[in-house]
Amino acid sequence: MEDEAPVIYGLEFQARALAAQAGETDQIRFIVGTQSLRQENQVHHIDFDDENNVINKNVFLHKEGEIWHISASTVDKDLLTTCYNKTSESKAEMKAALWKLPGDFDEVQSEDQSSHQSLNLICHLDGSDYGDMKSIMWHPSGDNSNVIGLADNHIIVWDIDTAGGSAKMSSSTGLEGKGQPKHTCSSWDPHHNSVQISTANDTYIRGWDLRTMKQTYVIENAHSQLVRDIDFNPNKQYYLVSCGDDCKVKFWDVRNVGQPLQILADHSHWVWSVRYNRFHDQLILSSSSDSRVILNNILSLSSEPYGHLIDNDDDDDDVDDRDNRESSPPQDGVIATYEEHEDSVYTVDWSAADPWVFASLSYDGRLVINRVPRAEKYKILL
Amino acid sequence: MLKMYYGLDEDKAGGASLDPCDIDGAHFKPDLYLGKLIQEKSLTELMDKESEMLRQIRSLDSDMQTLVYENYNKFISATDTIRKMKNDFRKMEDEMDHLASNMSRITVFSSNISHTLQDRRQNITKLAGVHSLLKKLQFLFELPARLKKCIEMKAYSQAVRYYTKSQQVLHQYQHMPSFQGINSDCSKIIKELTQNLKQQFRDKESTPKQLAECVDLLLQLHEPAEELCEEFLEHARQKLDCDIQELQHQINLLKNVNKTSETAPPSYLDTPMDVLEFVDCGCNGFLSNMCLVIASYNDMFLNRQQGSEDIDSIAVKKLVIFVNTLMELYFNAVQERVHIEKETGDNTLLVRALDRFHRRLQAMNKLLPDTDFSRAGTNIVSKAAQDRVNHYLESLKQHFTDCLTDIRQNLASPRLANKQEQSVNLTELLGNIQVTTLEQVKSVLINLQVFIASDITFAMKPYFRGPFCTHGVREGLVVSYIKMITDMCQDFCEGTSTPPPALLLILSRLCSDYESSTISYLITLTEEQFDMDPHVEVTSVSELCVNIKQTAQNLLSHYVKVQGLAISQMLRKSVETRDWLNTIEPRNVRAVMKRVVEDITSIDSLVGQLYEEGIKKERSSDSSRRAHSYSYASQQRRGQWNFTPSIDNSLMSNIQKLFSEKIEIFSTVEFSKVSVLTGIIKISLKTFMECVRLRIFGRYGLQQIQVDTYYLQLYLWRFVSDENLVQVLLDEIVCSTVHRCLDPSMMEPSVIELICERG
Incomplete structure (x- = not known):
């Protein structure tokens, strides 16, 4: 069944945290963390049945506090981390923890729905010396032994031992600057043996080398206001995309930090999240507090720029094929604008399993699962 | 019988x-x-x-x-x-x-007689023959002496005549020693003569007539015509080169003066000529000499009957090459000179100079029909005209930039001194820039009109006039100027530079004024003054208008963005830096809110100077009514929360959103005060909300937000087109705050009112 209509799933609470279950490559799975100060927070494990266009869910309790950031292990599909807010009467602290889903999706589902299971805590990721935790990143290419956390103004690397349930901080580095610079977001470069990450604070984007824990590059004034999200191109080295409060999405080549490669200005308010499609990196998703999700096709900066970059490497057999394509040269531009949300959309992510499915989450707890329009899909495939 | x-x-x-x-x-x-x-x-x-x-x-x-x-x-x-x-x-x-x-x-x-006389007769005829021969020989023997004498007396032509007469004989009897002697003597003398002639020929002082004579004689002496041509031209060239050098010298002089004008005043002698003088000098010196050369050359080498065809053609070719190279030099010099002239301001002088130059060239053209100097000349003239146009465009640009700088300064200075004053001068500034730019363009147009004055020859040439009027003046100057303004303004929107917001406002207004009237006025004026050919493809007025309209729109949008951002930044800082969990019970409206209202008020007055009010949706005469309904609404909401604290709170806002229109935060603004302010307020409040959502509030934190939003509500409604909009946004802020509050207990509306009124 190839229905183009979006599937909407409503959470009871407000929510900001969404991630694709990166370790699961067969089923379309997402995990969502809720934000509620006064109620018990939950982690929703969402399964999207592509055939029947139906959503199944498992709800787990997250007793520690409201979830600000969630990320799933790239190898072990049961592992995930959350950054949560622990509030007491007079103070609120952001902490991080490593969790394990209680069991396989279908097993859990068969059980009674009335009372939710809790997530199994493996260990806390302690970074309290460095301030509030912003986010946790898993190693992009499947090394499960360490994760990187982003504290207020520090980058922290933990060695984790999932079996033994412990995490040991192995290294960290600080960020110096005027005022009190605070990290907002980060991305782990999947290229070069995954030894680089990039972080953003205020209007800067910085690159770090994990081996030396030193800064390698900095893009000053990447956006005219706060940078909200960055993402590396999964298929093309050095390329990354960023978004921010200036309503723009910008593409960068980190070897040339003076000028952005391209600027998209399709949103009418802050852009909170931007994601490369893991398979077809010309597809760019961005979400904004103007409550829109926009899918862009940026062919010219992708790893498959038809017509100019791959020509020489291609086999001759492909010539005819390419000629056909060139007869109507594909243009960069917006593919679709999704307006199913009523509130600010803080996160968006592609499915890890299906290259054409993505989920977006708005503050009012509405999760929308959409597909890339079929016409566009065929254009890319054929 | x-x-x-x-x-x-x-x-x-x-x-x-x-x-x-x-x-x-x-x-x-x-x-x-x-x-x-x-x-x-x-x-x-x-x-x-x-x-x-x-x-x-x-x-x-x-x-x-x-x-x-x-x-x-x-x-x-x-x-x-x-x-x-x-x-x-x-x-x-x-x-x-x-x-x-x-x-x-x-x-x-008789036969007897004739027989006897026969011998004698033969003797006599023989004698007569011998006599004439002897006479001739005598002439020959005397020839060297004569020739010498002739040369001494400078009667070169006679000498040549003698020589040419005897030459053949001498040549014939060359084998006889005596004749050979004479011949060699003669040739020596003639060589000397030739030398003399050549001397004279080369002599700088000799007059053209003398030259012509020399050439004539030399030709008679069978000097190769080609060489003579060359030599003649070489000789002429020296003179002409002198002229050109003089011109070049003038140019250098001028250049140096331009360079050193600040440091040392040039002495009187070194004062360079102005352009008219320069061209005059060029005409009188170089061109007239050139004409003379061509004329005498024609006389000497071309108009001779005896000259064979191919020599003629070679001679002509030589002349043409010669003239062309020299003219090229001359043109270069003139061009350079005219180019220098660009920097100075006087148009009439330049035009007169160009005119003279052009006319002179035409005369020259008649002299040497094979070549076309008037074309090259006209090119120089058009180039000069084009230079002028570019120069004017540059100066217009400069002027515009100056205007902008003035405005910037104006905007900067009174802000420090007196806030009241600042609000007055915005209209003035706009008026100023409008009037001065328009005046500037007009004066430039008048200046340029000199180029097509009726007494100027080249102005009447269609191949100059057409392109000059259409491409030069209309497209190159007026249209480019307008485009330049558009581009410059556009740069303010996109560039990384941060112009003062008021400048954006003024420029926006300027652009929209241009769109509504100035452009069409300017274009019409230009077309009238330069009576254009209406058939030529030109940039249409409407196209310019559309562009500049877009620019005006962009500027205004940018203004809204910048101002919205400024206020947003204030709000964001205020939300982010405060510890909302552990705040004390609100006693006052926070200072930042007052600042926000103050800023918006001043923006309002600024925008009000330049843009009309615009339409408001529903106008209420006093704020209390709104305040009442607001407090009522919040009361209601509070009641709900108090009774059902466990029910999902987002339901409330969701329902509310269903009934209210979606709010475009960075939507396009119209050219009206209300629209501009609505835009700014929308941006600010949206930021406020997003910031609130990122925080956690204690009870008093929530109450502080309540107070703040009420205060904003109290003052902001009058600026916007739709009061409901402000209402909705503020409600959402409070609502979000409630969500983010650990202990959501609302403040009594009456207390809020009290606090706000006191503040």
Whole structure:
């Protein structure tokens, strides 16, 4: 069944945290963390049945506090981390923890729905010396032994031992600057043996080398206001995309930090999240507090720029094929604008399993699962 | 009788000759006649016949006797005459014999004489020949001396004449030693002569007439014409080069002066000529010399009858090459000079100079019909015109930039001094920039009109006028200027530079004014002043208008963004830096809110100066009504929360959103005050909300937000087009705050009111 209509799933609470279950490559799975100060927070494990266009869910309790950031292990599909807010009467602290889903999706589902299971805590990721935790990143290419956390103004690397349930901080580095610079977001470069990450604070984007824990590059004034999200191109080295409060999405080549490669200005308010499609990196998703999700096709900066970059490497057999394509040269531009949300959309992510499915989450707890329009899909495939 | 007889005979013979019975006939047969007579006639008749016949015989006899007698006399006289004649002839014969003998004697004598004289005659002719030869030889022997004398007397032409006369002879008898001597002498002298002539030819001081004579003589001396041409041109070139160098010198002088003008005032002697003088100098010096050269060259080498065809053509070619190279140099010089002129301001002088230059070239063109200098000249003129246009465009641009700088300064200075004053001058500034830019353009147009004044020759040429008016003035100047303004303004929107917001506002207004009237006015003015050809493809007014309209829109949007951002930044800082969990119970509206309202008020007054009010959706005369409904609404909401604290709170806002329109935060603004302010307020409040959502609030934190939002509500409604909008946004802020609050207990509306009124 190839229905183009979006599937909407409503959470009871407000929510900001969404991630694709990166370790699961067969089923379309997402995990969502809720934000509620006064109620018990939950982690929703969402399964999207592509055939029947139906959503199944498992709800787990997250007793520690409201979830600000969630990320799933790239190898072990049961592992995930959350950054949560622990509030007491007079103070609120952001902490991080490593969790394990209680069991396989279908097993859990068969059980009674009335009372939710809790997530199994493996260990806390302690970074309290460095301030509030912003986010946790898993190693992009499947090394499960360490994760990187982003504290207020520090980058922290933990060695984790999932079996033994412990995490040991192995290294960290600080960020110096005027005022009190605070990290907002980060991305782990999947290229070069995954030894680089990039972080953003205020209007800067910085690159770090994990081996030396030193800064390698900095893009000053990447956006005219706060940078909200960055993402590396999964298929093309050095390329990354960023978004921010200036309503723009910008593409960068980190070897040339003076000028952005391209600027998209399709949103009418802050852009909170931007994601490369893991398979077809010309597809760019961005979400904004103007409550829109926009899918862009940026062919010219992708790893498959038809017509100019791959020509020489291609086999001759492909010539005819390419000629056909060139007869109507594909243009960069917006593919679709999704307006199913009523509130600010803080996160968006592609499915890890299906290259054409993505989920977006708005503050009012509405999760929308959409597909890339079929016409566009065929254009890319054929 | 004889006669008769003969006659009868004749008749018989002629007429009835055949009749044998005709007695007079030739065939008369007497027997037949007699028998017939006897047979036919009677006796009497016979008798009669016989008697008649007898009578006739008798008369015939007598006639015969008479005739014989008569003829006898005649024979006698004839014999006499013949005898006499015989005598005479004999005498004559003697005479003749005498004559013949005389004649033969004469012949003998004359032959004798001629025989004796023959030798002498030959001698004489020989002598005469020798004489003339000797004369010639003498001339030849004297020739070197003569030639020398001639050369001494500078009578070169005579010398040449002598030489050419004798040359052939000398050449012929070259083999004889004496002649050879003469010949070599002569050639030496002639060489000297040639040398002299060449000397004279090369001499800078010699006049063209002298030159022409020299060339003439040299040609007669069979000097190769080609070389002469070359030499002549070489010679001419030196002179012309001098001229050009002079021109170049002037240019350098001017350049140096321009360079050093600040440091040292140039001495009087070194004062460079102005452009008119320069061109005059060029015309009088270089061009007239050039004309002279061409004319004399024509006289010397081209208009000769004897010159062979190919020499002519070579000569012409040489001349053309020569002239072309020199003219090129000259053109370069003029171009450079005119180019320098760009920096200075005087147009009329330049135009006059160009005109003179152009006219002069045309004259030159007539002289040398093969080449077309007027084209090159016109190119220079058009180039100069184009330069002027570019220069003016540059100065207009400069002026515009200056205006902007002025405005910036104006905007910057009073802000420090006095806030009241600042609000007054915005309209003035706008007026100023409008008037001055317009004036500037007008004056430039007037300046440029000089180029097409009717007394200027080149202005009348269609190939100058058309492009100049259309491409130069209209497209190159006016349209470019407008585009330049558009681009510059556009840069303010996109560039990383941060112009003062008020400047954006002024520019936006300027652009929209341009769109509504100024552009069409300028274009019409230009077209009138430069009477354009309407058929030429040009940038249309509407296109310019659309562009500048878009720019005005962008500027205004940018203004809204910038101002919205400024206020947003204030709000964000205030939300982010405060510890909302541990705040004390609100006693006051936070200072930042007052600041926000103050800023928005001042923005309002600024925008109000330049833009009209715009339409508001529903206007309420006092704020209390809104305040009341607001407090009512919040009361209601609070009640709900108090009673059902466990129910999902987002439901409330969701329902609310269903009924209210979606709010476009960075939507396009209209050209009205209300729209602009609505935009700014929307941006600010949205930021406020997003910031609130990122925080956690304690009870008093929530209450502080309540107070703040109420305060904002109290003051902001009057600025916006739709009060509901502010209401909705503020409600959402409070609502979000409630969500983010650990202990959501609301403040009493009455207390809020009290606090706000006190503040």
